[in-house]
């Protein structure tokens with residue numbers, strides 16, 4: 308018995324000793340790992356988990372966290388448990404990744420698998436030949452004057468709808484969530500420009516729309532795949548978020564395919580009746596292109612084309628508009644300078660068009676709205692191009708709050724960036740800003756807007772995959788802001804928290820709740 312106890316005591320001692328030794332070794336390893344980093348300027352990491360702890364602690368302020376490092380260092384390497392992210396801001400590195408060695412940094416298979424349910428084989432979600440072919444066709448369509456004129460009319464009409472909702476709200480001193488209104492406006496306008504249909508979500512009673520809801524749900528769920536390691540299992544079992552995604556995609560597809568069918572039937576009817584009145588929405592243009600058998604455009608490819616445009620153009624523009632309004636209302640001198648630019652512009656345009664501006668009374672809603680409509684009538688693609696201060700304000704907003712804050716690229720082969728940073732195949736690299744304070748003046752010289760290299764100002768990406776909708780986005784943002792900032796002043800609801808949500812698009816986590824007041 309004594310012997311047995313002795314053995315078990317010995318073995319438990321031995322066990323404890325082994326544990327103590329392992330603990331000692333582990334602590335020494337951690338100590339050496341941390342000691343070696345004591346003079347390191349960049350991110351401090353831990354063994355095995357890398358920077359995951361620091362990243363988790365900074366999750367809600369991820370954008371600032373990265374910008375703080377980038378502004379000091381230009382490049383940061385963030386090791387994570389299964390991969391390494393390299394963040395770059397130095398223009399030479401950005402140019403190398405987005406242009407010079409473009410072929411080594413594709414979207415990659417992981418991104419494709421996350422987005423496939425929603426974006427299919429659309430331009431955003433493919434590489435290689437499939438991407439090249441779409442890029443060529445889309446670039447041609449985007450450069451078309453017909454599409455630009457049609458978009459200008461649509462953007463003007465929906466900006467006026469928004470302004471009318473604000474006029475009523477200001478008359479009754481009601482609070483509005485500006486971000487929600489912008490989201491509705493950009494969804495309605497992209498559906499009109501993309502499919503040629505009115506979905507009417509921008510209305511005073513804020514109606515629900517099943518396509519809009521399903522599209523929002525699908526967007527959130529595919530984005531969650533980036534942080535949900537179980538999504539493939541859920542998809543296989545069709546449970547949880549993946550079951551909801553499946554339902555949402557059915558609603559989106561029913562709507563999209565029915566619009567494709569209706570548009571095709573209309574086009575056939577029109578041809579039979581020799582009625583060749585052209586439609587300018589993107590879908591109609593692609594249906595026409597699909598009539599050439601060599602184009603290989605099926606109904607599924609038409610669906611992918613249009614949904615990629617909805618995804619590209621909706622949240623990006625709406626969130627930038629929200630941040631721009633927030634910047635304007637929190638920087639009084641900017642608001643006043645912009646107001647002056649818009650008043651002068653109004654007088655110049657009225658003279659050019661030989662129009663007498665209507666008198667209006669701030670307390671008479673009808674006359675106020677009539678005046679906004681008259682002003683909008685003076686806004687054309689070319690005249691908006693002369694508003695340099697506005698252009699600088701929007702660009703500065705995008706520098707500080709890039710709508711696409713992270714755009715990770717895969718790495719096919721090991722590479723060395725121009726600043727000497729080594730990147731390994733299988734990791735990810737993403738570019739970003741190293742921004743500081745809001746100052747539209749930094750974009751102006753003698754009152755004229757000065758462009759920056761796209762490898763320095765990266766909000767629209769750069770190189771062969773630079774955003775195709777940049778001009779269209781500026782057109783819509785200017786159209787909207789010209790009307791809003793000419794006729795309204797904005798005040799944030801006291802204590803409303805303005806904070807970003809770190810998803811694929813940099814939206815405001817709690818919306819933008821404000822009161823608008825009318826300006827003479």
Ligand code: HEM
Pocket residue numbers: 430431442445616619620621623624627705709710711714765766767768771772773774775776777779780
């Ligand atoms: C403020 C508004 C916008 C911003 C900041 C923006 C930014 C970007 C960025 C960063 C990319 C690269 C992302 C990636 O490759 O995943 C991109 C690509 C693209 N954008 Fe935009 N975008 C905006 C508006 C629009 C609009 C209104 C449209 C069209 C309706 C559009 C169409 C596209 C397309 C088609 C691509 C894919 C280009 C390619 O892969 O070759 N964008 N955009």
